[in-house]
Amino acid sequence: xxxxxxLLILLGMGAVTYLPRLLPLLLLSQRQMPDWLVDWLELIPxxxxxxxxxxxxxxxxxxxxxxxxxPQLWVAVPTFLFALKTRSLGGTVMVGMGLYWLAGLx
Amino acid sequence: xxxxxxTEILRDGLAAAWPICMGYFPIGxxxxxxxxxxxxxxxxxxLMSVLVFAGSAQFIAVAMLDGGASATxxxxxxxxxxxxxxxxxxxxxVPLRGIGRRFLLLxxxxxxxxxxxxNMTRFRAGNWDRWRALVVHQTANTTWVLATIxxxxxxxxxxxxxxxxxxxxxxxxxxxxxxxxxxxxYIFTGILAAGLAVIWKLLIPxxxxxxxxxxxxASGGYLLRRQKRLRETTG
Numbered sequence: 598x599x600x601x602x603x604l605l606i607l608l609g610m611g612a613v614t615y616l617p618r619l620l621p622l623l624l625l626s627q628r629q630m631p632d633w634l635v636d637w638l639e640l641i642p643x644x645x646x647x648x649x650x651x652x653x654x655x656x657x658x659x660x661x662x663x664x665x666x667x668p669q670l671w672v673a674v675p676t677f678l679f680a681l682k683t684r685s686l687g688g689t690v691m692v693g694m695g696l697y698w699l700a701g702l703x
Numbered sequence: 704x705x706x707x708x709x710t711e712i713l714r715d716g717l718a719a720a721w722p723i724c725m726g727y728f729p730i731g732x733x734x735x736x737x738x739x740x741x742x743x744x745x746x747x748x749x750l751m752s753v754l755v756f757a758g759s760a761q762f763i764a765v766a767m768l769d770g771g772a773s774a775t776x777x778x779x780x781x782x783x784x785x786x787x788x789x790x791x792x793x794x795x796x797v798p799l800r801g802i803g804r805r806f807l808l809l810x811x812x813x814x815x816x817x818x819x820x821x822n823m824t825r826f827r828a829g830n831w832d833r834w835r836a837l838v839v840h841q842t843a844n845t846t847w848v849l850a851t852i853x854x855x856x857x858x859x860x861x862x863x864x865x866x867x868x869x870x871x872x873x874x875x876x877x878x879x880x881x882x883x884x885x886x887x888x889y890i891f892t893g894i895l896a897a898g899l900a901v902i903w904k905l906l907i908p909x910x911x912x913x914x915x916x917x918x919x920x921a922s923g924g925y926l927l928r929r930q931k932r933l934r935e936t937t938g
Contacts, residue, residue: 602774603747609778610764611754617782617789619811623804625796633925640924641794642823643883644896644917645787649816650876651897652904652912663905669873676874680881686821689881690722693874698867 668700716838719825723817723839724846726872727758731847734761735854741769749852756812756844759910760784761851787913791819798826802833813840817872820879827885888931892924 630638654673657664664670676693683689731752738748743765755761760781767777791814799807810833818840825831884890896916903912 598742598768600747603743603768604750606764606768606774606777607751607754609774610751610760610781613778613782614755614757614760614785614788615812617786618792618814619808621789621793622796622799622807622811622814625793626799626802626807627804630797630800635797636928637921637925638794638797640888640892640921641790641917642820643880643889643893644920644924645790645816645913646820646876646880646883647893647896648900648913648916648920650873650880651900653873655901656904661908663901669870672870673873673877676877677881680878684878684882686722686875686878686882689878690725690871690874693870693877694867696867697870697874701867 668697672696672700712832712834713838716835717842719821719835720818720839720842722871722875723821723843725868726817726875727843727847728850729868730758730872731850732854732858734758734765735851735856736858737762737765738851739855739858741765743768743855745852745855748855749848752848752851755781756847757781757785757788757815758847784910787816787910787917788814790914790917791816794823795819798823798831799833806833806837810837810840813837813844815843817875818843820876824879824882828882888924888928891927892920895923896920 654667654670655663655665657667672693675696676689679692680689734752735745735748738751739745743751748765751761751764755764763780763784764777767780792811795814799810802810818836821839822831822836825835880893884893896919899919900912900916903915907915
């Protein structure tokens with residue numbers, strides 16, 4: 598593969614990555630949004646987080662099947678409870694990593 | 704808008720960005736290793752990280768390049784995989800209302816799942832502004848670019864999975880999810896999104912479950928909230 602061909606692919610990938618990141622922000626931030634849209638958008642962070650997280654905990658990356666014995670899933674439970682109790686971002690990351698590491702040693 | 708000295712802005716931004724960086728580091732290294740195996744040297748993979756800056760799309764692109772896929776196929780796949788940023792960018796327009804276009808041109812470049820989740824949580828909690836949010840973006844970006852280059856240079860020498868670092872990003876997402884649960888509508892939306900994402904992924908292969916489940920769940924949560932408000936005003 599030539600560098601020119603590679604660069605062309607990267608520029609294409611860059612454009613289709615940048616535009617969805619930019620256009621809504623550029624268009625929506627410059628005007629008064631209707632209340633219903635603001636209300637709906639307020640629920641987007643929790644919806645995206647849950648939609649990203651649940652499958653990564655449940656599905657095996659290689660086979661693409663649900664695996665209820667994944668250490669990720671079982672470590673997520675005490676990590677979640679710790680986050681609920683402390684509401685600490687850094688602490689939760691450290692506790693989660695520590696538990697996951699321990700689970701790997703078992 | 705509240706601003707303090709640039710040192711304080713930098714410090715606040717870095718304090719918010721560290722869990723992202725800790726998660727990006729091993730993933731970036733892994734991408735660098737794969738890139739090197741696919742014949743993309745440090746400069747080539749680094750250039751990809753600068754121009755594209757989207758983890759999952761880059762992994763897929765490296766695999767497709769290795770398999771000899773066409774440019775069109777790679778670019779279209781990238782578009783589909785990254786379409787969820789459309790939703791995140793829309794949601795960021797609420798705290799960034801009325802901000803100048805030039806700032807947004809720079810800011811938009813750094814929107815990722817991780818920076819979005821961190822910044823939205825901070826904006827919601829208050830004491831956060833666009834400059835701190837920008838520091839989060841640029842710190843995460845720098846870490847990502849350097850990690851991918853480093854991975855392609857020395858990555859194969861480091862054992863994978865050391866110290867549970869593979870759980871850094873899931874752990875951060877769990878904490879951010881908890882911090883987003885501001886009331887019943889949010890809890891309902893989160894549970895709905897998790898369930899829908901799993902079912903959607905079982906039925907339809909690929910990544911469409913992220914956008915699909917998020918849009919449906921946010922709409923469900925919105926309707927629940929509106930019903931409740933209607934009942935309160937009429938009853």
